[in-house]
Amino acid sequence: MKFSPLETPLRTIMTPGPVEVDPRVLRAMCTPILGQFDPAFTTIMNEVMEMLRQLFRTSNRWAYPVDGTSRAGIEALLCSIIEQGDKVLIPIYGRFGYLLTEICERYGAQVYTIECEWGNVFAPEEVIDEMKRVQPKIVAIVHGETSTGCMQPLEEIGRACREMDILLVVDAVATIGGTEVNADEWHFDGVIGGTQKCISVPSGMALITYNDRIEKVVLSRKKVERGIQTDSDRSILAAGKTIISNYFDLSQLQDYWGPRRLNHHTEATSMVYALREGLRIILEEGLTERFDRHRLHERALIAGIEAMGLSLFGEKKWKLPTVTCVNIPDGVDGESVRHMLLHEFGIEIASSFGPLHGKIWRIGTMGYSCRKENILKVLTSLEAVLVYHGVHVNKGEGVQEALKVYIEQSKAIGAGR
The missing domain is CATH 3.40.640.10 (Type I PLP-dependent aspartate aminotransferase-like (Major domain))
Structure with a gap:
């Protein structure tokens, strides 16, 4: 062979x-x-x-x-x-x-x-x-x-x-x-x-x-x-x-x-x-700067998810900055959404285990994956896939809210110079 x-x-x-x-x-x-x-x-x-x-x-x-x-x-x-x-x-x-x-x-x-x-x-x-x-x-x-x-x-x-x-x-x-x-x-x-x-x-x-x-x-x-x-x-x-x-x-x-x-x-x-x-x-990046970067992209992702009309799993005050858990909307096949994200958009997100299996998606924002272009791509693609699955979402608002987070951050950095 x-x-x-x-x-x-x-x-x-x-x-x-x-x-x-x-x-x-x-x-x-x-x-x-x-x-x-x-x-x-x-x-x-x-x-x-x-x-x-x-x-x-x-x-x-x-x-x-x-x-x-x-x-x-x-x-x-x-x-x-x-x-x-x-x-x-x-x-x-x-x-x-x-x-x-x-x-x-x-x-x-x-x-x-x-x-x-x-x-x-x-x-x-x-x-x-x-x-x-x-x-x-x-x-x-x-x-x-x-x-x-x-x-x-x-x-x-x-x-x-x-x-x-x-x-x-x-x-x-x-x-x-x-x-x-x-x-x-x-x-x-x-x-x-x-x-x-x-x-x-x-x-x-x-x-x-x-x-x-x-x-x-x-x-x-x-x-x-x-x-x-x-x-x-x-x-x-x-x-x-x-x-x-x-x-x-x-x-x-x-x-x-x-x-x-x-x-x-x-x-x-x-x-x-x-x-x-x-x-x-x-x-080289610096530990403090690296932690701030992870928090920034987490913040943009959360803003986009919530603006889209989805909800987060778990208490925000205990949230792990590197993983965001999203409640799967009622009546939606979570695995079908993940399959479409992977095969149509080349994006992989995770399901979960035990009592949370089939109830949440887990989106990691870790290390080199934790980048602005990745966050915007995930939000854009997830919205498209959810619309295809018949889920009511606030079209276009997720990416716009994430962009606001990034623009505000850029302004803050500029003002600090």
């Missing part, structure tokens, strides 16, 4: 991930391969670690990528600090809280959960009261839930965790690089990000940072070394529980990314190139 050369259609990707990749990142991926211990490459590794510290706003010694999707970073952090029977508290307000729960249970944790209705977040005191009741070793929580478009306030929870000597592990996959994530100021012990969302790098690496409180636990863990196991390790294995992953063992990854450069795995060099360029672009 003869296969033709690879050709993929051009898309405007406006999902909560993956998103469009900056062309400069794609060019960086064409850079010639270096050996993973070549001094030229280890210099790049060191630069990536320093850039990640700036991205996470941390002075942590450890900030590096884990090969694999965002989930790989979540698993690496959790499996490296959870021991059999450890208490872990997980507040769940969307799909990815359940993912944290499953991972913790697989590594033998005694998991406690609290839940709130999708579309809401927790009042910090709710979580803190449960921490006092459970007395967990770890609190694991999602910062931005792409399944609901909500963002959990964490500063007060982080302060309480530090006061109570509880480790706080935060899934910041949907927020890092798109809105404020202040690891040190908010007392995060471990944080996980991903490349495929606001970083605008292809999926395939998880970004992690963790402090000396996490490292202390990592280095104290009992490990199976040279085939010799302690009685405690044998009993855990007999119970069918994993002691620790080999691939995701942070103590081994530290030896690889640290000055010892011990061989752990063969590094995905092209992905490191891509990550370095993606991080360079972010820092």
